[in-house]
Amino acid sequence: MTTSRRILRDIALARSGDKGNRATLTVIALDPADYPRIERLLTTERVRQHLAGVVQGEVRRFALARLQAVHFVLHDALAGGVTRSLALDAHGKTLSAALLDLPLDD
Amino acid sequence: MKPLRIGAGAGYAGDRIDPAVDLAERGQLDALVFECLAERTIALAQLRRHTDPQQGHDPLLAARLRAVLPVCVARGIPIITNMGAAHPLAAGHAALAVARELQLPRLRVAVVLGDDVLAWVRQNDAPLLDSADTVRSMDGRLISANAYLGADALLPALAAQPDVLITGRVADPSLFLAPLMHHFGWAANDWPLLGKGLAVGHLLECAAQVSGGYLADPGRLDVPDLHRVGFPLAEVAADGSAVITKLPDTGGRVDRLSCTAQLLYEVEDPGAYLQADVTGDFSPVRFTELGDDRVSVQGATGTERPAQLKVSLGYTDGFIGEGQISYAGPGARERGELALDILRHRLADDRLHPSLRGLEQRAELIGVNAMHGPALGSDREPYEVRVRLAVRCATRGQAQRVGQEVEALYLNGPAAGGGVTQSVREVVAVASTLIPREAVQTRVELLEWTS
Numbered sequence: 100m101t102t103s104r105r106i107l108r109d110i111a112l113a114r115s116g117d118k119g120n121r122a123t124l125t126v127i128a129l130d131p132a133d134y135p136r137i138e139r140l141l142t143t144e145r146v147r148q149h150l151a152g153v154v155q156g157e158v159r160r161f162a163l164a165r166l167q168a169v170h171f172v173l174h175d176a177l178a179g180g181v182t183r184s185l186a187l188d189a190h191g192k193t194l195s196a197a198l199l200d201l202p203l204d205d
Numbered sequence: 206m207k208p209l210r211i212g213a214g215a216g217y218a219g220d221r222i223d224p225a226v227d228l229a230e231r232g233q234l235d236a237l238v239f240e241c242l243a244e245r246t247i248a249l250a251q252l253r254r255h256t257d258p259q260q261g262h263d264p265l266l267a268a269r270l271r272a273v274l275p276v277c278v279a280r281g282i283p284i285i286t287n288m289g290a291a292h293p294l295a296a297g298h299a300a301l302a303v304a305r306e307l308q309l310p311r312l313r314v315a316v317v318l319g320d321d322v323l324a325w326v327r328q329n330d331a332p333l334l335d336s337a338d339t340v341r342s343m344d345g346r347l348i349s350a351n352a353y354l355g356a357d358a359l360l361p362a363l364a365a366q367p368d369v370l371i372t373g374r375v376a377d378p379s380l381f382l383a384p385l386m387h388h389f390g391w392a393a394n395d396w397p398l399l400g401k402g403l404a405v406g407h408l409l410e411c412a413a414q415v416s417g418g419y420l421a422d423p424g425r426l427d428v429p430d431l432h433r434v435g436f437p438l439a440e441v442a443a444d445g446s447a448v449i450t451k452l453p454d455t456g457g458r459v460d461r462l463s464c465t466a467q468l469l470y471e472v473e474d475p476g477a478y479l480q481a482d483v484t485g486d487f488s489p490v491r492f493t494e495l496g497d498d499r500v501s502v503q504g505a506t507g508t509e510r511p512a513q514l515k516v517s518l519g520y521t522d523g524f525i526g527e528g529q530i531s532y533a534g535p536g537a538r539e540r541g542e543l544a545l546d547i548l549r550h551r552l553a554d555d556r557l558h559p560s561l562r563g564l565e566q567r568a569e570l571i572g573v574n575a576m577h578g579p580a581l582g583s584d585r586e587p588y589e590v591r592v593r594l595a596v597r598c599a600t601r602g603q604a605q606r607v608g609q610e611v612e613a614l615y616l617n618g619p620a621a622g623g624g625v626t627q628s629v630r631e632v633v634a635v636a637s638t639l640i641p642r643e644a645v646q647t648r649v650e651l652l653e654w655t656s
Contacts, residue, residue: 112426112462114419116471119335119637125469127462129426152580161475163488165504166465172473178567182245183522183634185567185595193576200581 105203111137113195122154122176122191124198127168134167140201141169149201150176153194208440208448209388211381211405214273214284215239216412218246218263222272224413224436224455229276231452232438236384237277239269239286240377240410247374248519248633250291251349261292262299262371270303270369278309278368285359285380289371291349293318294650296371301654312654315367317358319647320374322516322640326350329644333518334637340518348633349519352640355481355510357393358647359383365651374517376481378406381439389443399483400507401445404490407478408449408467408502412436415449415467416498417457430456450499459498468492481514483507513639522634526596526604528611528627529571532619533589540619541570541590547618548594551610559606565597592622597632604629 107113107126110133116123126141128134143160150158156174163170177191178184212234214225218241229237241263254261263269266288277284289296297316304312327350330341340347351374362370363383372380382402385391391398408415416437421428428434435455441447451459468487472478478485489504532540545568552561569575571591574582594611598604608627615622 108422108425112420112422112466114466114470118471118473121473123469123471123473125466127465129462149581150577152578159473161488163469163475165489165491166468167461168465168469170469170472170475180634183597183632185525185565185597187569187571187575187593187595197577197581 106199107137107140107201107203108199109203111199113199115191115193115195117177117181117190120175120177120180122173122194124171124173124195125168126198127166131167134164138162138164138169140203145201146171146198149198150194153197206389206443208442209235209385210438210440211235211384211409212237212438213240213409213412213436215241215269216410216414217241217243218265220412222269224434225269226272226276227452227455228436228438229273229280229282234282234438235388236283236285237273238380238409239284239288240380240412241265242287242290242374244517244635245519245633247291247351247517248349248635251519252633254291259295262290262296263288266296266299267303270300271307274303274309275307278312283367283384284369285384286370287372287375287380289316289373291373293371293373297650297652300369300371301652304654308656309654310656312369313365313367314369314371314652315362315365316650316652317354317362317370317372317375317647318650319358319645320351320354320372322352322645323347323350325640325644326516326518326638331638331640334639336636340638343518343520343636346520346522347518348521350516352514352516352645353481354514354645354647355379356383356386357482360387362649363387365649367651377410378403378480379482381406381409382482385441396483396507396509398445400485401505402441403478403480403483403485403507404468404487404502404505405439405441405447408464409437409439411467411470413457414470415463416451416459417463420463420466426462428456428458432456447502448495448499449502459500460494461492461500464492464500464502479511481510483510513641514645516638516640518636518638519633520636522632524598524601524604524629524631526598526607526629527594528608528625529591529593530611530614530622531589531591531624532622534621537588537590538570538573538586540621541592543619544592544614544622545570547614548610552596559600559603561596561598561603561606564603567593567595569593601629
């Protein structure tokens, strides 16, 4: 055990995309061996809680064991949608990095 | 049958040009695809066409073709692109003009028309997707309506074996699927096979996003030489299996991580990816790293295509006024917060004109909470912050006042504010609806230049 705080960023990468007023967010295990742990950590509820200040709607989750990836669709996450949003990051591109800050529960 | 080699020459309208030239020169390609249309690009292009009837296609079309046409024509590599935007026919003529300028002996251009369905949409009050409203709610504000065509619209054009194939709105992966169907003779209802081709198209359509772009996180996920990242190409076999790779001696990386991140990018249900040609199923996909930036893709499949085509509607949606000002050094955050407080008072004051009271707004500190709000924002003291105020306005006059209020913080706000910027933009927003396939009639126009 290391003494420094371990976060999801230590074992995963993430990428966000946009579809209207929904964001997609993919988390992929850097080392396939870490996938089960990522799948356990990233429950729908955990992700909803962590992004509660940004995501107003439903969170859909797809666990893709063959790709070692957990994929999310976040509804009402883009402040009205990319093309009319007042947000600086209208596409929600930086959302992926927010999720990588989740602490790993060792 | 030997594999078909398809390269991605652009992943968005403003993408780099030099990697596409490199791909054309060294990639031994059978086709080079430029995907250049974002959601609202067509609506913006339509506005340009209103002011100049010769415009409305991609403004970078001539620059891109000037760079790649000589090598593509010399090697017989067909170019496929949606740079037609709101005016594919004008784009076709612009391509001929480039051929004339380059003194090419001959250029044959096929233009696919029929994605513009504005007339149908105006006559048939279709419901909007993700909304309780219908198209009629946009009366007077609707700018453009374009159906996402499938590969079937491109096949008659490819049959004419043009040097350049230009379209307007086409489902992005269909730009790649069409040459595969044309070359291998894939049936338009062989859903599992089309699903495999869809996966290839989806992996390539954002260009460098599958070959190392948008991936690097230094120290943890390093990507070499992003300043010269290589654009991707796929070697696709007749059975739809493929290898994704990039040219040797370019920056970037193609591996399981880069491919997985792109496969799922902007897909909602990976088991049912609704596209014009097929409903893709990416959940069984397997990536195998072959070394040397080569990744094998297998296992994608598909089911029947959706009954209707998606239509992208561009409409004007008021104005956004914005202003920014920076504070730095000790107490930067407190001064920034005071500035925001002043701005909130000014916005709420009904005696000021034009009134901004009650309008949707964001008032935030870049460097603290502008990206993800206060809950995830920083609780540390930053060296510098940037105040940002953005307000959705009905009129240009209101939007101008937003930036003026921020600028007035120079003389009327906290100490040591600097670097004010302000902007007013007319919002062109995008909504979606569906159209029956039979309401969309596509056709091909062939143009030719000979010296």
